[in-house]
Amino acid sequence: MSTETSLLAAELETALPTTLFRFATAGSVDDGKSTLVGRLLHDSKAILADTLDAVARTSADRGFGGAAGGIDLALLTDGLRAEREQGITIDVAYRYFATDQRSFILADCPGHVQYTKNTVTGASTADAVVVLIDARKGVLEQTRRHLSVLQLLRVAHVIVAVNKIDLVDFSESVFRDIEADVQKVGRELGLGSDGITDLLVVPVSALDGDNVVERSARTPWYTGPALLEVLETLPAADELESHLESFRFPVQLVVRPQGALAPDAVAAGLDVEAYRDYRAYAGQITEGSVKVGDQVSVLTPGQAPRTTTVAGIDFAGAELTEAAAPQSVAIRLADEFDVARGDTIAAAGTVREASADLYAALCWLSPKPLREGAKVLVKHGTRTVQALVRNVSGKLDLASFQLEAASTLELNDIGHAQLRLAAPLPLENYLHHRRTGAFLVIDPLDGNTLAAGLVKDHPGDHEDERYSI
Amino acid sequence: MSTPITADAYAADAAPLQSTRLSSLDTLESEAIHIIREVVAEFEKPALLFSGGKDSVVMLHLATKAFWPGKVPFPVLHVDTGHNFPEVLDFRDRTVERLGLKLVVGSVQEFIDSGELAERADGTRNPLQTVPLLDAIQRNKFDAVFGGGRRDEDKARAKERILSLRDEFGQWDPRNQRPELWNLYNGRHTVGQHVRAFPISNWTELDIWRYIERENIELPGLYYAHEREVFARDGMWRAVGEVSQPLPTENVITKTVRYRTVGDMSCTGAVESDAYTVADVVVEVAASTLTERGATRADDRISEAAMEDRKKDGYF
Numbered sequence: 001m002s003t004e005t006s007l008l009a010a011e012l013e014t015a016l017p018t019t020l021f022r023f024a025t026a027g028s029v030d031d032g033k034s035t036l037v038g039r040l041l042h043d044s045k046a047i048l049a050d051t052l053d054a055v056a057r058t059s060a061d062r063g064f065g066g067a068a069g070g071i072d073l074a075l076l077t078d079g080l081r082a083e084r085e086q087g088i089t090i091d092v093a094y095r096y097f098a099t100d101q102r103s104f105i106l107a108d109c110p111g112h113v114q115y116t117k118n119t120v121t122g123a124s125t126a127d128a129v130v131v132l133i134d135a136r137k138g139v140l141e142q143t144r145r146h147l148s149v150l151q152l153l154r155v156a157h158v159i160v161a162v163n164k165i166d167l168v169d170f171s172e173s174v175f176r177d178i179e180a181d182v183q184k185v186g187r188e189l190g191l192g193s194d195g196i197t198d199l200l201v202v203p204v205s206a207l208d209g210d211n212v213v214e215r216s217a218r219t220p221w222y223t224g225p226a227l228l229e230v231l232e233t234l235p236a237a238d239e240l241e242s243h244l245e246s247f248r249f250p251v252q253l254v255v256r257p258q259g260a261l262a263p264d265a266v267a268a269g270l271d272v273e274a275y276r277d278y279r280a281y282a283g284q285i286t287e288g289s290v291k292v293g294d295q296v297s298v299l300t301p302g303q304a305p306r307t308t309t310v311a312g313i314d315f316a317g318a319e320l321t322e323a324a325a326p327q328s329v330a331i332r333l334a335d336e337f338d339v340a341r342g343d344t345i346a347a348a349g350t351v352r353e354a355s356a357d358l359y360a361a362l363c364w365l366s367p368k369p370l371r372e373g374a375k376v377l378v379k380h381g382t383r384t385v386q387a388l389v390r391n392v393s394g395k396l397d398l399a400s401f402q403l404e405a406a407s408t409l410e411l412n413d414i415g416h417a418q419l420r421l422a423a424p425l426p427l428e429n430y431l432h433h434r435r436t437g438a439f440l441v442i443d444p445l446d447g448n449t450l451a452a453g454l455v456k457d458h459p460g461d462h463e464d465e466r467y468s469i
Numbered sequence: 470m471s472t473p474i475t476a477d478a479y480a481a482d483a484a485p486l487q488s489t490r491l492s493s494l495d496t497l498e499s500e501a502i503h504i505i506r507e508v509v510a511e512f513e514k515p516a517l518l519f520s521g522g523k524d525s526v527v528m529l530h531l532a533t534k535a536f537w538p539g540k541v542p543f544p545v546l547h548v549d550t551g552h553n554f555p556e557v558l559d560f561r562d563r564t565v566e567r568l569g570l571k572l573v574v575g576s577v578q579e580f581i582d583s584g585e586l587a588e589r590a591d592g593t594r595n596p597l598q599t600v601p602l603l604d605a606i607q608r609n610k611f612d613a614v615f616g617g618g619r620r621d622e623d624k625a626r627a628k629e630r631i632l633s634l635r636d637e638f639g640q641w642d643p644r645n646q647r648p649e650l651w652n653l654y655n656g657r658h659t660v661g662q663h664v665r666a667f668p669i670s671n672w673t674e675l676d677i678w679r680y681i682e683r684e685n686i687e688l689p690g691l692y693y694a695h696e697r698e699v700f701a702r703d704g705m706w707r708a709v710g711e712v713s714q715p716l717p718t719e720n721v722i723t724k725t726v727r728y729r730t731v732g733d734m735s736c737t738g739a740v741e742s743d744a745y746t747v748a749d750v751v752v753e754v755a756a757s758t759l760t761e762r763g764a765t766r767a768d769d770r771i772s773e774a775a776m777e778d779r780k781k782d783g784y785f
Contacts (some may be wrong), residue, residue: 020493091646093627094620096673103493105671117648124650239490252506257539263569265538275538282535284503284652316534327491328502328535341510365648379653382510438651447634447657449647 018098021236024107024122026115026150027132028142032163036132036206037095037108038073040228043213044097073206092118101232111142116398116412119149120363120452124438127236128157130227135168135203139181145398147182151191152361152414152454154434157234158191159200161227165219166205172221175203189401196431202227237434242324247288247296247347248436250381251281251339255330265317280314280330281339283382286435288347289324290331295348298339301383301423307348308335342383344426344436354424355458358387361396361430362441363414363452370409370417376450377442378421381435384442386422393417409451416456430454494680501528501668502535503652504631505615508666509535509542511656512613515666516573516606519545521557521564521689522731524617527677528669530686532615533568544571546614548602550594550733551578552712557731560689573609575601592712593736599782603639606663613656613664621673631670637661640782674729675754682747694727694745705738729754 027033042052052071059072095106107122109115123129131146133139143160150158160182168174179201186192192199202211203219204227210216211226225233256279266272290296290310297305312332313320323329331345339345358378364370370389378387395406395415409415430437433455441451491499508515517532519525532541547561565572577597580586586597606614620627630646632654647655656664669677681688699706699722700715706726707713713734715721726739727750744750 018493019490020496091628091643094671095627096621121648121650236490252503253510255536255539260540261538262533262540264533264567270538278538282506284499316537326496326499328499379655435651438653440650440653440655442655442657447655447659449655452648452650
């Protein structure tokens, strides 16, 4: 190894382990989102030489005249052939880059085609979302729509990047006006003031790199962090969720080898006799944490909750004393209950009664409209049940944030509906439970995903009226 | 966080990071195991594509962890181009034996022999794998096929879903993919369709190597630096072998090389390297200035959309 790579080895040694942070980008047409993503990838050195060469060649072919060494950074995020031919982005693309603090997964969501579908998809797993605004245009109706969707999906951190600040001569007053508008919209939506989400506004120039990775000397009036600094330091959702007190564990499958033990484990000295009657419930902790000896309830649809204690937490041969979201583990229980896929193991006494009546906000993602009386499938956690759409009670006007009368939902609509389930499910309000409050609506005919569902409280339950849009 | 905070006030407000957080590798591992278990629970007959390459070896390792102490509950499927590195085939067989798995092989050579496939003019057999792959899926009635594809490999893969629906012809329709929300995977399909599952979609090449190092996972030896007779072609070092013979104008020399990807001998190139151990490789990959496919795969250089075109036809 050369001296140079040995130095790098030393750096790797001290830098590990990094943590994972997922974020998405959303924006309107021509607000420079692709350039911003390209800039983040380029300046964090995630772009390797051969990719950069290819982009430089294409930039030259197309006569790109911008800065950044003549490279059109937007080309770094060019995807499919159809997209290049039409000069548009069709679908959410995932990008990866890392700093010495964190590894990032970036869901790059196109703004103009089916923005609701793409924003909902990207935001559903995101710890943070960066919304772009063109400094020359300020807050547009599209911005309000994006912020509405993010508020609805309870994205913990929303960062508004006021882009093209170079094109308004790095004017503080332009930035402050936009910042005030953003905070005003935020207050109207409850975004940044609901105790769950926060809202930050950062002036950037994606083209020149100001306040993207490094703080810019050209915006001396801005004393906050550069965009990447923000992304490096915000707490991730699972960091917040793993500290909740409500342990939730949807059972994926039962691990019960009954003598069919893994030969490699046996060869490594596994006690075959001790594992003959092994039985554990495999799954991923969706929320909270659990310790050996904790009291838990097993929730099975149609049955009263059964309470027992956690006898063991196993992970691939290691016996853990505790585990937290989002760990995948196998849990052993003290009592020999009949537990199956679709059941949920939860901290005892923290779950309300399962219900077959589902009130929800639906983000409609299919060209096939929703009609009252439709039969659909609902996938919640590890269980899929049949459901009947009883009624659609309204459609959200994303710009005004008001519910309008509607009896159907079409592609990219967000509305409220009531469904009757064939079996009761342990539903929880999405506002406080981003996993157990989420479900899919699936077409039983072709299996396609029709909608993203967010569980709401039953009408009459007083909770969270402020946000029950 | 009860009042709106501005970016200017942010620095003072930022909460200190919790030291209890999972590392990025633990988070990726947990996500992959969750996906593997979902597919096993929801499908009748899954199989795992296993070539002996590093990504498929990591996939198999994750599967053993997902079902411990039980056996991995599905067979492995290998599409043999007939031009595989002998040491990789040997590694494949030893691994299958060690884990007590069933191995299903789809053979490109058999399809060429029967006239159902024709050898390409450039001698590359990688694109020929699609037909035997789809044939093996159909004949064995596999309804879900695990692959080790990663989104950081290629711009077409960057838009691939974790569960990706394929039609009766094995085709991928990138413009008509199901939205993938939260950690709720929709694997519903109709008769004749199947699903490709990519549990390590979110891993990068460096993640793979750091994981191999951490978990002490065995790989075929050609991933590490060794001496080999090679000749230069298309800007890559190609091994001298039965199916990759130098032209009279191409000089054969002995070099210390390793492979970053292990595919068909006819299109996979080696890179000069002195990375003899997994720790050396981690450092080398972290410092690399070339993408793994750009550096070592002739088949991805054919056009800007080479991978996209192959995937649409049913490729891995």
